[in-house]
Amino acid sequence: MKYLIRLAQAYETFRRPEIDALAALAGLEVHVLHYHHDSPFCIVDLPSNDAAKAFISRAILCMSIYEWWGSGGDYEALHASVRTNAFAALAKYRDASFKFAVDSFRGKRTMSKQRELIESFAWFDWQGPIIMHDAEVQMVIFEDWDRGPTSAKGPPDPKMLHLGRWLGSGLRDAILTYDLKKRKYISRTSMDAELSLVTALLTLAAPGKIIYDPFVGTGSFAVTAAFFGSKVFGSDIDARSIRGVPDCNLLTNFVQYQSQHNFLDSFISDLVHTPLRRAQILDGIICDPPYGIREGPKTLGYREGKTAAPVTIDDIPAHMRDGWVPPKRPYGFDDMMQDVLDFGFDMLVDHGRLSVWMPTANDEDSDLPVPSHPGLAIISICTQHFNKWSRRLLTYRRLPHSEIDLAQINVVRSERAKGSANDVNRFRKKYFEGFRT
Amino acid sequence: MRLLTHNMLSSNIKGVANGFPLRIEVEKVVEKQVELSADFLRNLFPKIEWKALVDAARTMGYAELAEEVDSSMLDSNEFLNKFHHALLELHLEEGALVCPETGRRFPVNKGIPNMLLHEDEV
Structure with missing residues (x-):
């Protein structure tokens, strides 16, 4: 009909x-x-x-x-x-x-x-x-x-x-309910309510599911995925954003929306060195990785040429103390996207969805290519235009094993281990790494 | 930190072959009631490492989980209640998660595990 x-x-x-x-x-x-x-x-x-x-x-x-x-x-x-x-x-x-x-x-x-x-x-x-x-x-x-x-x-x-x-x-009323102006805990990278809600929809957030945001920040996607009834958890490399302050933190956002029953946990970690055991556990992954316009991509470690021995304060190693700010090094954007995709391949259930935002220039000649992975099928590419740049929401579906050439996945992984996969993209890689040598 | 999160976390220090499950050092456990969702529990059940959950629950002072389980038990309300309580209602508020191979402690403060590694561990 x-x-x-x-x-x-x-x-x-x-x-x-x-x-x-x-x-x-x-x-x-x-x-x-x-x-x-x-x-x-x-x-x-x-x-x-x-x-x-x-x-x-x-x-x-x-x-x-x-x-x-x-x-x-x-x-x-x-x-x-x-x-x-x-x-x-x-x-x-x-x-x-x-x-x-x-x-x-x-x-x-x-x-x-x-x-x-x-x-x-x-x-x-x-x-x-x-x-x-x-x-x-x-x-x-x-x-x-x-x-x-x-x-x-x-x-x-x-x-x-x-x-x-x-x-x-x-559910358009939800756009007003989740309006950032009325949300207690936000940051400069919080995503506006309407797009956060649509992103959660494209990840197929729904009751009974478990959804994870590896760059959870102040929880823009976590709260909207919880709005659609899924259970959510998240992590961030920045302990300060995870903890917030006593009456203004990730949990208080869920309390504000009366959805704390859908908030599982948060922990402090780095996506590249994720502590999640690699198994097909997640129904959805939703994220807006830092891409250098408002927050730069970072992973654990020092810039090359610098090293440091563990420091101890009052007999407790400094890096295990609460409030420790880890050394972070700039991290290539292409590498990060590949890490996100590979993580999605490992962690998503069959047909589970990965929705990830990435920036692109408006000038067509310098458009960033859509990253691909042999274990993931691209479902949709959505674009939000700004004045001089735009960003895209890429949504992938995890392919079941019957549709995957596992040999191809091993090839991709060993090439990435050798560090050769992105050499064709040297200029852009350097651009996103801030031209470090 | 709930035991669901514990069931998904492992030690990923460079060179560690089997970093799962993390041992739990308990300083403070809190219980918070939360509404039971049978659909969620049924979805999670096949993804849970059961022995790790049983041992973790025992460490947290809850010894009601059966050692041997199969998916047919998901039809029993009694089983769902116990599974729900162990998985989602017990929180490690203060303590640590300990790498089973190296003994490295990952502190848990105010219910939030800090899984960050030091530069020489990655």
Whole structure:
């Protein structure tokens, strides 16, 4: 059956991956019949109304879903389409309470014009009362307008019209709940609420699952993954960000959102020297690694040429004391991405998801390539644009052993051990390492 | 730190062949009740190193877990309650995790393990 999804007209490249993730989470197959990046109206095929309601129940960028009754290039065509597609439904709602609304994207209609458009559907001959709140049948007329030339008044008529019956809405209120301005514990690298929520969705965060953030910081992704019901834990190389201060730390963020039952633990560690035992334990990995714009990539150790013997303070080795700030050396971004992917391959269950953010330049010639791993399939590449650069959310699926060439994984690992894998990328590697020699 | 986290952590010091499970040095244990999720426990069960969990729970003062288990026991509420309590409700608040091979201590302060290695350990 056909359904119309009313999308947010924002973060366009994240929208289709969200549609796929929502279907995967609800255990459904979705077929996208009509989608355009410049339109907030998308028509999909789903098995039933119940399926559509399950589909929308976790949505962020998909605002609402409607039973599709018809579409047309003008009102005459729309009426004809409704007559053909939804004629049987008209009698079904003959005595139900109902209301109509007009949703004009990029267009404006006066109240009297809206009324005229709504009254053009009087031929439905519905006898039930018209009520504005919680009507049994809520119809929406959707108008899709072209962007007119900026100097003129815009086109005289919308380019496309749809009619739908409301079935359900998603979780967009969560964007306000998780607004960074209202969150107690944040840092300069906290990710905004809407994208944190979408990232958790693409990782398929859901009840019963365990999700890990190896660069947890102040927990932007941990709190949103917990919002979707999964249990989360995280680690960070920076003990100060893990511990925070007594009334303002990772745990207090979960307390603020009343989701502390979904927060497992946090610990202090370095992804490169991860203390997690290598086994397929995790359902999802979600992270925004430091990439040198606000926080630089770092791993344990000294810059080359420097070494130090362990220092003891009051008979306790300094590096085991609380509050120890370890020496960190700059760390190549390509190397870090490969470490993240290899970690994901080792730790994710079959078909588990890894969602990782990485930066890229806006200039196409210097775009960073999408890192790959023989044990992971890339699911989606979403882009958020800034003024002079952009960042991408890469989502991978862990392949089951039956689909992996293990010999190829050993080749990749031994090449990385030799340090030759990134030599082709020498300039970029040096750039991200701050040109150290 | 819960025993679920203990069950996933190992000593990764350079040269250590088998850093799992870490021995627990207890200074302070706290119990915090949390809602039981049977789906989560069923998902986690096959991923848990059972003997390590039984031994860790005993070290923390909880000896109710059976030594031998199989997945059919997940249908029993009594078993789920015990598994849940051991895995998620016992917290090592103060103490240390100790590498079984080298004896290196990883301190646990305010429930947070510090697994960072020194430069000459990596």
